[in-house]
Structure formats: structure tokens, C-alpha cells
Amino acid sequence: MSGRKRIDIIVNPAAGARNGGLFDAVVGCLSDQGAFVRCFDTEAPGHATELARMSAKQGYADVIVAAGGDGTINEVARGMLGYPTPLGILPLGTANVLAIELGQRDHAKAVAHTLLHGDATLVGTGLVNDEMFLLMVGAGFDGAVVGAIKPAMKRRLGKLSFVWEGLKEWIRGPGRAISVLVDGAPLEAAWVVVTNVRHYAGPFVLSPTADISDPHLEVFLFQKSSRLAFVGYFLGLGLGRVAHMPGVQVRKFQRLELLSEFPVPVEVDGDVYKDLPVTITQGTQFLRLVVPRAS
Numbered sequence: 001m002s003g004r005k006r007i008d009i010i011v012n013p014a015a016g017a018r019n020g021g022l023f024d025a026v027v028g029c030l031s032d033q034g035a036f037v038r039c040f041d042t043e044a045p046g047h048a049t050e051l052a053r054m055s056a057k058q059g060y061a062d063v064i065v066a067a068g069g070d071g072t073i074n075e076v077a078r079g080m081l082g083y084p085t086p087l088g089i090l091p092l093g094t095a096n097v098l099a100i101e102l103g104q105r106d107h108a109k110a111v112a113h114t115l116l117h118g119d120a121t122l123v124g125t126g127l128v129n130d131e132m133f134l135l136m137v138g139a140g141f142d143g144a145v146v147g148a149i150k151p152a153m154k155r156r157l158g159k160l161s162f163v164w165e166g167l168k169e170w171i172r173g174p175g176r177a178i179s180v181l182v183d184g185a186p187l188e189a190a191w192v193v194v195t196n197v198r199h200y201a202g203p204f205v206l207s208p209t210a211d212i213s214d215p216h217l218e219v220f221l222f223q224k225s226s227r228l229a230f231v232g233y234f235l236g237l238g239l240g241r242v243a244h245m246p247g248v249q250v251r252k253f254q255r256l257e258l259l260s261e262f263p264v265p266v267e268v269d270g271d272v273y274k275d276l277p278v279t280i281t282q283g284t285q286f287l288r289l290v291v292p293r294a295s
Helices: 022-032 047-058 070-080 097-102 108-117 141-148 151-157 160-172 227-239
Strands: 006-011 036-041 063-068 087-091 119-123 126-128 131-133 136-139 178-182 185-189 191-195 217-222 248-253 255-259 266-268 278-282 287-291
Touching: 006 022, 006 047, 006 070, 006 087, 022 036, 022 087, 022 108, 047 063, 047 070, 063 070, 070 087, 070 097, 070 131, 087 097, 087 108, 108 287, 136 141, 136 278, 141 160, 141 191, 141 266, 151 160, 160 227, 178 191, 178 217, 185 217, 217 227, 217 278
Parallel strands: 006 036, 006 063, 063 087, 087 287
Antiparallel strands: 119 287, 126 131, 126 278, 136 191, 136 266, 178 185, 178 255, 191 217, 217 248, 255 278
16 A cells, blocks of 8 residues: 555544544545554643644654544644644534635545645644634634533534524623724724634635745734624625625734733634734644645
């Protein structure tokens, strides 16, 4: 067999698509191709980082695979920073933003082929309070939505859980009073999204110019706080035209500070983080990521 032979998979056992058979099908394809696969289940938040660091230090695997959603991928990536082993993904989450960003099809043979033969490319990272993120940081609306979704609801409803909690949050009033410092320049926003990638919340294009292999971050400042304004933001997101909408500012930055007098929830790579304040900067380390080969 050509390609990678030793594959460590760190898997979130609660990931919904595992029960749909994708995980077992990918492992079967890898084994059929002659790869030796070791699987490690996570047991608690943060455990994936420990397992990834252990595998990377051991230096045995040709690729360390994060099997789960974007939050699991984030945890595995944190444990691999500074090590030469590349990160592979087996998308089992609800939104699977990174898989969509990379053009990774969610079919077992396609995923297995990428893990065995895909190119390992360097990708940029970001830092939120000096903790790494790969995809995005959201303060305000999406932080509240992610925080409201319980694991059981996500397993039962999938993407509909985001729709349901998003609707409830919109009815309550989606805007937050967020003070923003963009490289020292003061601004105000009702919702803030920092992105390292083009896509957001699955297939929706937030930033047409973003490139995960290009080390820079963009911040989207949604400045109008009314329910009607947020309806416009959602429509713009669906059409891929958020950056051109009135009431939205887009900035590249080196240092971003977000503050509020009131509790404002934050999500990082689709998982609950802490409330504001946070400081976001460009990451100083790259990550080797296995991506599908261009056809």
C-alpha cells in the first residue's frame, strides 16, 4: 500500500454521525487499504488535546485524525501544535465547517483516500486569550445560541437545534452592546464574528476572500442591533453578501479586544467558551493539515 500506514484516530464518541455509520465505514476502508488504525475515545472536554499530545510525542502515527465536530478538531489541533505529525479530519459533527472549507466529501471512501493520500499543507491559526483556534470566534448572538444547545438536543435534532435556539434568541433580542478595539481603534458592535475561513455555520460563505492557508484574520462587526437588522444579516449570509451590507464593517487586524459591561457569551470553533472580555490575535504557529488532493 502506498500512502500513510499508521493512523491514530481520536474520536468523540458522542458525535452524531458516528452512529450513522461513517466512522465505522472509514475505519473499514483504511484497514482494507492495509493501514494500521488505533482508535482512542475521548472521555471529557479537553481529553482530545491530551490524547493528541500523547500521540504526537510518541511519533508513531503518520497522521493523527480528529473524528468529531469542529470543536473536537480544535481540541486535537491544540495538542498537535509544535509537532511535525499532520492532522487529518473525519467529519462527524453537525456543521462540519472545516470539512466544507477543505472540500472534503462526507463519504467513507473519499475521507479514507484523503487520510491515506491527501496533501499535508500548512494552515494558519488564531489565538483567543492565547488559546488556539482554527476557524472562528463569535461574540454575542452565536455565542448565546451555542451555549443554549444541550448535547442531547444536538444529537436528537442536529442542525435544527441551531435553528430552534437561534429563533428563540432572535425573539429575546439578538443584539449585545460590545465595545471593540481593532488595533487600538475604538468601535461598537451588536455582534462580532472573527474568522480564519470562508465558511460559517456550515455551507454559508461569510468571507469570500478568507483563506485558511493565508495567515491573517478578519473581523465582521455587525453594528445594528434590531431584530429587523439581524434578519438582514441572516439573509446576507445566505446569499454570501454579508461583507457588502450596510451596518457591517469588515477589518483585518493584528490585535482585537472585545469588552462589555454586561455578560456576553462567546463561542470558539462551534463550542462554548467564556464570556467577554477576550483578546484575539493572529497565531504564531502553523499546523500541518491533511487536505483532499486537487482533482
